[in-house]
Amino acid sequence: MTGDPCSLDCFWDQGNGPGNDDCYWDHRCDPLEKAPDYPPEGIDCAYDPGAKPKPGMSCEDAFGGQSTKCLDYCAPLVPNGCDCFGCCELPSGSGKYVWLGSMDEAKNGTCTIDAVKDPAKCKPCTFVPGCGNACGKCELCIGKKPEDLPPECFDADAGLPDGGGGADGGEPGGQCPPGVEPCGLPGQQPCAAGYYCITGCCKLTPPK
Secondary structure, X not given: OOOOOOEEOOOOOOOOOHHHOOOXXXXXXXXXXXXXXXXXXXXXXXXXXXXXXXOOEOHHHHHHOOOHHHHHHOHHHOOOOEEOOOEEEOOOOOOOXXXXXXXXXOOOEOOOHHHOXXXXXXXXXXXXXXXXXXOOOOOOOOXXXXXXXXXXXXXXXXXXXXXXXXXXXXXXXXXXXXXXXXXXXOOOOOXXXXXXXXXXXXXXXXXX
């Protein structure tokens, strides 16, 4: 988060502000920020297509793409099914997106895995594809279990999600994007030092 209550930087690191990641989004750019509920942040961040996530950057610019620095820094941290700003598809495969940073009036976090179907606790948001990691057909994503994967995703011999395919699963697709180590399922190795396992893939430990 940044000093502006409607502005966001990389949701997945431990920093505060875009200075270290150069990621910019503004919830005033989210077309869902309209009456009566103004999700995901409320009337103070009402939709304004003329909002500027940063000077010289339009909502359209931010929605369609982020800087190379942002993509290099933040994208490797983003779990499957989420964007750089904490908007995730939940339940997985539903086509519905919620903001993991949702809070109540007392500023307490409210979005948990048990509350994903409650829009008052897990507030709807618009996925930012310019800095997002869509949930592929054969990828494990938040709220998606191995038994939810279709049979064609599994290697016939090892019984593990097929390692082939593109970053978003492809046909049949892999558990993780190319070059990213899979993890978390029986028979798979633990992540290397400096990485942690989330949504079935080894991700860089968020920098402080």
